Amino acid sequence: MKTMFGQIVALIVLALVPALAALRWHPEFAAALAPDFSPANEVELRSVEKWTPPPLWVDARSTAAFARAHIPGALPLDEQKWDEQLPTLLQRWQPGMRIVVYCDGAKCDLAHHAARRLRQQVGLPEVYVLRGGWETWTKAHP
Amino acid sequence: MNWRALLIRCALGGVFIYAGLPKALHPAAFLKSIESYQLVPYALAVLAAAWMPYVELAVGAACVCRIWERGAYALTGAMAAGFFGLHAYAWARGMTDDCGCFGPEGVWNSHPAGLVINAVLLAASLWLARQKNPVPPQQG
Numbered sequence: 001m002k003t004m005f006g007q008i009v010a011l012i013v014l015a016l017v018p019a020l021a022a023l024r025w026h027p028e029f030a031a032a033l034a035p036d037f038s039p040a041n042e043v044e045l046r047s048v049e050k051w052t053p054p055p056l057w058v059d060a061r062s063t064a065a066f067a068r069a070h071i072p073g074a075l076p077l078d079e080q081k082w083d084e085q086l087p088t089l090l091q092r093w094q095p096g097m098r099i100v101v102y103c104d105g106a107k108c109d110l111a112h113h114a115a116r117r118l119r120q121q122v123g124l125p126e127v128y129v130l131r132g133g134w135e136t137w138t139k140a141h142p
Numbered sequence: 143m144n145w146r147a148l149l150i151r152c153a154l155g156g157v158f159i160y161a162g163l164p165k166a167l168h169p170a171a172f173l174k175s176i177e178s179y180q181l182v183p184y185a186l187a188v189l190a191a192a193w194m195p196y197v198e199l200a201v202g203a204a205c206v207c208r209i210w211e212r213g214a215y216a217l218t219g220a221m222a223a224g225f226f227g228l229h230a231y232a233w234a235r236g237m238t239d240d241c242g243c244f245g246p247e248g249v250w251n252s253h254p255a256g257l258v259i260n261a262v263l264l265a266a267s268l269w270l271a272r273q274k275n276p277v278p279p280q281q282g
Contacts, residue, residue: 007213011204015196018166023192028170079178080237113177113184121174 041115042131045140048100055098058089060114061134071102071137077114086122093124102130102137147273154218154266155205157259162198164245169195175242179232197221211274219267222260229256 057074066076103110165172173191204214233253
């Protein structure tokens with residue numbers, strides 16, 4: 001038993017060496033580890049509502065939550081249905097258009113996840129996260 | 143020479159090497175797959191995307207080369223059980239994304255296929271572990 005645990009640890013530690021090397025030198029990780037989506041990319045609702053033209057709203061909550069209610073004109077982008085829902089978003093998006101992603105509230109990470117993927121994987125330039133998310137919207141538009 | 147054990151050992155190791163290699167070469171696609179499960183924070187997803195492929199390669203090579211066999215079978219079994227659980231979770235939630243299990247171009251990347259493959263891998267790991275550590279006959 002002791003030998004088995006030793007072997008498990010040895011195999012896992014052995015794998016760590018090339019993993020650390022990949023994190024340091026693999027070009028795909030350089031992009032993934034680029035400066036994170038910072039709070040500076042979060043926007044306040046009152047600022048967004050003054051934008052002209054208005055942004056493209058993207059709802060990163062679950063598809064069920066989106067079906068119940070969402071910001072008017074918003075498009076769903078549930079990470080579990082990413083490949084299915086992304087093409088519609090790309091059809092609607094036009095160069096120069098700003099995107100604002102939201103999820104449930106200040107504590108949810110879905111909007112940051114989606115915004116990061118839209119920037120890093122899809123290459124969209126202006127993607128923001130609505131501070132306070134859906135909670136903020138519903139308070140402002142009861 | 144136990145030909146059946148040799149065949150199963152090489153097949154088990156081969157599947158892990160076949161799964162690990164494309165993920166090690168294309169970690170961004172694997173990272174995307176991990177993120178789609180939304181189970182871990184981004185930093186952990188990055189660490190898993192970097193580490194997991196090399197663990198798969200290491201255990202695959204250990205199985206084929208008969209190095210640290212007990213540990214390798216324990217790890218292949220644990221990983222197969224874990225992957226089985228993840229596929230079941232994803233399938234139950236209606237997730238349609240490619241699992242990325244065999245790299246971005248993998249042919250067995252659907253969740254139902256993943257459930258079957260991992261059940262077979264788990265059975266193979268348990269069988270090989272049993273061969274390596276036979277249960278002693280009970281004293282009468």
